[in-house]
Amino acid sequence: MTSQKPARAAIVGCGDISSIHVDALQRLEIPVVGVCDTVPERAEQVARTLEVPAFTDHTELLARTGPDVVHVCTPHAEHLPVALDVLDGGAHLLVEKPLAATLAQAEELLAAAEAAGDRGVRTGVVLQxxxxxxxxxxxxxxxxxxxxxxxxxxxxxxxxxxxxxxxxxxxxxxxxxxxxxxxxxxxxxxxxxxxxxxxxxxxxxxxxxxxxxxxxxxxxxxxxxxxxxxxxxxxxxxxxxxxxxxx
The missing domain is CATH 3.30.360.10 (Dihydrodipicolinate Reductase; domain 2)
Structure with a gap:
């Protein structure tokens, strides 16, 4: 009998709401492999807490750490480009509410999520x-x-x-x-x-x-x-x- 390894998580967006995600991941003992924020100081602060690498480019984070699931905690208008890259790379996606900043962005993300779902990739929105x-x-x-x-x-x-x-x-x-x-x-x-x-x-x-x-x-x-x-x-x-x- 084999035990399933916990998913390896990454966080994109290290603003105020990210601390809730960090706390939840730590309580669930889910390993975090890296964090990212376009403001270097924010990324580095969270990275020091978790003792993981910090990035300012989410594509570099995805390429270098290969997470199983990515928590998107960026400002609303940045959800779509990050989410599309996450899904394209095959990682599961958990995006903060709202799904996107506009209806057009939300529809594009939903279409990508449905296509990724056919490959076994799951998408969730934080409506806790x-x-x-x-x-x-x-x-x-x-x-x-x-x-x-x-x-x-x-x-x-x-x-x-x-x-x-x-x-x-x-x-x-x-x-x-x-x-x-x-x-x-x-x-x-x-x-x-x-x-x-x-x-x-x-x-x-x-x-x-x-x-x-x-x-x-x-x-x-x-x-x-x-x-x-x-x-x-x-x-x-x-x-x-x-x-x-x-x-």
Whole structure:
């Protein structure tokens, strides 16, 4: 009887969210073979923690370390080129949310992921709230019909983000870098839960605008939507990162 060796991981993008990935990989005892960031100091800092090589070019990382799985933690607009190279090289892919910064980028990545899937290469997106025990339980109750027919749901996402949050990482507040504001960075998890629980959207009506943070960002800080789901349920979602505090 042989034991399966753990997958060898690499991390591309050593910004704030990468620390969560580092912690998870260490707790799972998954070896990390290298890290990459276009800012050398960031890559070197994470590399010192893990005692692995640091790179500033993800193609060099892939060529020299040959990871089995790559965690893509870059700014949103950089997901696509890195992900395509990862899939082309045959490594499994775990990309941070959102999948991409634009619909066109997301569709291109999905097509590449489906083609890679035919070769046994897996792609995942970090939407971890599905795995929270209360959400798992709620999904089971909805799936089995224990709650009866669910016809409506309401979700509020109230976050507080200061101007300094955006000044620290200017790409977060731009359409080109982030692809959106509160919906792409904060409320995406709640939106994912609504779709997971009630089914895919058939019609969406809503509004998004920038109210409290217009001096520092060009993307939306507040949005509200009405979603008609396949199967007949409807949901409303209100999201803002201009709330007085995180709630």
């Amino acid at each position: 709230n599905r795995y929270n025990p209360p959400n798992q339980r709620l999904h089971e109750l909805v799936r089995t019909g224990a709650l009866g027919e669910v016809i409506a749901a309401k979700a509020d996402v109230n976050w507080h983000r200061t101007p300094d949050y955006y000044r620290a990482r200017p790409w977060r507040g731009t359409w080109a870098g982030a692809g959106g504001g509160v919906m792409m960075n904060q409320a995406i998890h709640t939106l994912d839960l609504l779709l997971w629980l009630l089914g895919p959207a058939e019609e969406v009506r809503g509004h998004a605008g920038t109210y409290a943070l217009a001096e520092v960002i060009e993307v939306e800080d507040t949005a509200e939507f009405v979603i008609s789901h396949a199967g007949g349920a409807r949901s409303t979602l209100f999201a803002t990162n201009a709330y007085p505090l995180n709630a």
